[in-house]
Amino acid sequence: MAEKRKFQAIKGTRDLLPPETELWNRVEQTAREVFGTFGFGEIRLPIIEKIDLFARSIGSETDIVGKEMFSFEEYGFTALDTFRRNIITLNLVGPEPRFGFFNPQIHVDRFLEALSSSVQKGEIAKTPEVLSALGSMTELRDQLTAELQKEKPDPEEVRVYWSAIQQQAKNVHLGDQICLRPEATASVCRAYIQHNMHALTQPVKLYYMGPMFRRERPQKGRYRQFYQIGAEVLEAITPNTDATKSLGKDAAVDAEVIEMVMTFFARLGLEGVQLDINSIGHSAPECRRGYVEKLRAALEKVKDKLGPDSQRRIETNPLRVLDSKLESEQGIIAGLPRIGDSLCADCAKQYEKVKRQLDLRGVKYQENWRLVRGLDYYMRTTFEITARGLGSQNAVCGGGRYDGLVELLGGAPTKGIGFAIGEDRLILSLQEAVKGSVAQGRDVYIAWMGEKTLATAIRAAQNLRAAGFRVELPPVEQKLGKALGQADKLGARYALILGENEVASGEWTVKTLADGTQELVRGEKLVEFLRVQKKKEV
Ligand code: AMP
Numbered sequence: 001m002a003e004k005r006k007f008q009a010i011k012g013t014r015d016l017l018p019p020e021t022e023l024w025n026r027v028e029q030t031a032r033e034v035f036g037t038f039g040f041g042e043i044r045l046p047i048i049e050k051i052d053l054f055a056r057s058i059g060s061e062t063d064i065v066g067k068e069m070f071s072f073e074e075y076g077f078t079a080l081d082t083f084r085r086n087i088i089t090l091n092l093v094g095p096e097p098r099f100g101f102f103n104p105q106i107h108v109d110r111f112l113e114a115l116s117s118s119v120q121k122g123e124i125a126k127t128p129e130v131l132s133a134l135g136s137m138t139e140l141r142d143q144l145t146a147e148l149q150k151e152k153p154d155p156e157e158v159r160v161y162w163s164a165i166q167q168q169a170k171n172v173h174l175g176d177q178i179c180l181r182p183e184a185t186a187s188v189c190r191a192y193i194q195h196n197m198h199a200l201t202q203p204v205k206l207y208y209m210g211p212m213f214r215r216e217r218p219q220k221g222r223y224r225q226f227y228q229i230g231a232e233v234l235e236a237i238t239p240n241t242d243a244t245k246s247l248g249k250d251a252a253v254d255a256e257v258i259e260m261v262m263t264f265f266a267r268l269g270l271e272g273v274q275l276d277i278n279s280i281g282h283s284a285p286e287c288r289r290g291y292v293e294k295l296r297a298a299l300e301k302v303k304d305k306l307g308p309d310s311q312r313r314i315e316t317n318p319l320r321v322l323d324s325k326l327e328s329e330q331g332i333i334a335g336l337p338r339i340g341d342s343l344c345a346d347c348a349k350q351y352e353k354v355k356r357q358l359d360l361r362g363v364k365y366q367e368n369w370r371l372v373r374g375l376d377y378y379m380r381t382t383f384e385i386t387a388r389g390l391g392s393q394n395a396v397c398g399g400g401r402y403d404g405l406v407e408l409l410g411g412a413p414t415k416g417i418g419f420a421i422g423e424d425r426l427i428l429s430l431q432e433a434v435k436g437s438v439a440q441g442r443d444v445y446i447a448w449m450g451e452k453t454l455a456t457a458i459r460a461a462q463n464l465r466a467a468g469f470r471v472e473l474p475p476v477e478q479k480l481g482k483a484l485g486q487a488d489k490l491g492a493r494y495a496l497i498l499g500e501n502e503v504a505s506g507e508w509t510v511k512t513l514a515d516g517t518q519e520l521v522r523g524e525k526l527v528e529f530l531r532v533q534k535k536k537e538v
Pocket residue numbers: 183214216221222223224226227228395396397398420421422423424425
């Protein structure tokens with residue numbers, strides 16, 4: 001008998017279940033409402049994108065792109081892929097050499113035949129890898145055949161020929177490299193370019209929500225499939241605009257975006273919210289690049305006192321040293337040069353304007369000179385929001401300005417600012433605040449007794465549901481005691497008791513479960529009666 005197998009959700013992913021999903025829905029609904037009041041519209045993006053999009057935007061050397069991406073090749077040519085896989089997975093030498101049993105060259109022939117036919121039909125581009133495969137695989141196959149036809153083939157020779165064939169096959173890309181998106185800002189920019197949104201009234205204000213994927217080490221508040229709610233404001237740069245005016249305008253946009261997130265969190269009742277802001281200048285020698293050099297020089301002087309991660313980052317990305325949470329490094333970091341002292345005049349002015357705008361809007365913030373972003377296209381305003389109850393993973397939102405990104409992705413010069421909220425963490429923090437979580441509950445449990453009452457019970461359920469009440473209609477009749485017990489367990493507010501007498505008289509019994517009181521209500525008046533009760537509760 002086949003062994004019973006219990007499937008589990010993949011590491012780092014999880015099922016979200018009721019009643020918790022009610023909180024998720026409330027959070028998402030609130031985001032839609034609040035973002036809508038700020039003039040944002042929803043964009044629904046694909047979950048798969050080309051890897052290049054993220055390699056270009058986030059950078060191929062970053063952890064996210066280098067190590068954490070779930071990626072695969074998209075094959076449009078299934079037969080060709082199968083033939084290729086046969087070659088790649090076939091082990092000709094090793095613990096169990098499989099040559100001798102059949103003719104491995106046949107896989108090469110099938111693959112080459114399918115490949116040249118796809119090239120002829122124009123389904124596959126004539127890349128150097130494809131041309132090389134078409135040219136040299138035939139030759140390698142002939143050499144392999146000759147070796148295998150010998151009375152005693154030399155396993156080493158066979159291995160060399162076969163791995164050369166395998167390598168050639170691997171080099172042929174049959175489709176785009178695709179990945180599950182690790183974030184959505186790049187996708188929003190891609191969509192802005194793709195749909196010519198620069199031709200719309202500017203700025204374009206978009207929000208999104210949905211799952212993101214990163215192969216990180218799972219822990220509380222860190223998952224491999226996690227959810228983000230984010231928003232972006234994109235604005236085509238018009239030539240010859242007055243730089244000073246533009247600074248003031250950008251500052252207002254930045255502050256409004258931050259105000260919107262803070263309004264959203266306040267509406268949700270999120271506790272212990274702290275907003276940190278900083279300016280990271282712009283990527284120019286007289287601004288951030290100059291600062292990075294100063295920082296690197298200062299770090300070189302204290303290199304011996306730093307841990308291995310920070311030591312490595314002095315070379316690769318000195319700004320990231322400022323992120324360090326290592327206790328032993330905190331004293332050293334406190335004495336490092338600060339970016340605020342190296343900002344160019346425009347960036348410094350812009351930062352002052354953002355703070356003034358936040359003050360005008362009554363948004364409380366804390367300046368944090370250590371808040372940085374490692375990527376070059378980020379500039380000026382940077383912010384992060386933390387909340388209570390999250391331990392070390394306490395950032396619920398990160399955001400910033402990225403004026404160079406759309407251009408980097410092939411679009412026209414465009415300004416951008418946005419943020420991403422970690423929804424999983426937001427929910428965790430909200431749950432900490434209201435321990436015990438929300439019960440899903442029902443408004444009405446219909447306790448029907450006797451087959452003759454079923455038709456009335458169904459009609460009552462339909463009418464109540466149409467009026468928006470949450471109704472539980474048990475599929476089989478129950479004794480009254482059991483029905484009331486069940487209603488209680490489900491957290492119902494009322495039990496509608498329908499026996500044959502009630503149905504005959506048209507006077508139904510409505511029991512309030514909290515205090516056990518009962519009232520007789522005429523069937524046709526039931527919806528009205530419950531509406532009045534609900535209003536009284538509020
Ligand atoms: P980032 O896109 O890295 O700037 O992250 C923005 C926000 O997404 C963070 O502040 C977190 O709240 C959340 N986040 C990022 N990575 C994860 C993850 N692996 N699991 C859960 N939340 C995450």
